Amino acid sequence: MDMDDTLRASDRDRDQVAETLREHYAQGRLTMEEFDERSTAATRAKTMGDLRGLTTDLPVRAEPQETKAWSSARMRWIVIAGIAATAIILGVATYVGHIRSVLPSWLVILIVVRLLHGRRRYPNPRPHRQDQD
Numbered sequence: 001m002d003m004d005d006t007l008r009a010s011d012r013d014r015d016q017v018a019e020t021l022r023e024h025y026a027q028g029r030l031t032m033e034e035f036d037e038r039s040t041a042a043t044r045a046k047t048m049g050d051l052r053g054l055t056t057d058l059p060v061r062a063e064p065q066e067t068k069a070w071s072s073a074r075m076r077w078i079v080i081a082g083i084a085a086t087a088i089i090l091g092v093a094t095y096v097g098h099i100r101s102v103l104p105s106w107l108v109i110l111i112v113v114r115l116l117h118g119r120r121r122y123p124n125p126r127p128h129r130q131d132q133d
Contacts, residue, residue, distance in 0.1 A: 005047060005048055005049025006047055006048075006049065007047060008046065008047060008048075009045050009046060009047055009048050009050065009051050013048065013051055014042050014043060017042045017045070017051045017055060018043070020055055020058070021035060021038050021039055021042065021054065021055070022035075022039075024055075024058050030058075041054055042054055078113075081113050085109045085110075085113065088109070089109065
């Protein structure tokens with residue numbers, strides 16, 4: 001959403017621009033002199049337009065995407081596996097007549113389910129980009 005450039009800037013707005021400038025300096029997009037100059041201008045900025053002008057030639061950082069550790073399909077599979085494991089364990093315990101065998105069986109079934117389903121995969125938060133010279 002576009003804001004009016006004549007609106008007064010808050011301390012938070014100035015801090016956000018200063019943080020953005022620090023990130024771009026750390027990534028090598030700004031020289032030390034440019035960083036010092038822009039940081040000083042950010043702390044003295046009065047309006048949103050003053051702040052916006054300090055970062056217009058820098059790439060916009062993508063907002064971090066919120067990712068789920070487990071998808072809904074994976075959760076359904078885990079629920080079904082849990083129900084099946086419970087039924088199997090109770091059936092075996094009833095058939096054998098030894099309730100003491102239930103506890104170690106849970107551990108074995110959980111290990112087997114984990115190994116069969118594979119390890120949890122997290123998306124790469126920073127996509128690989130080839131820097132061009």
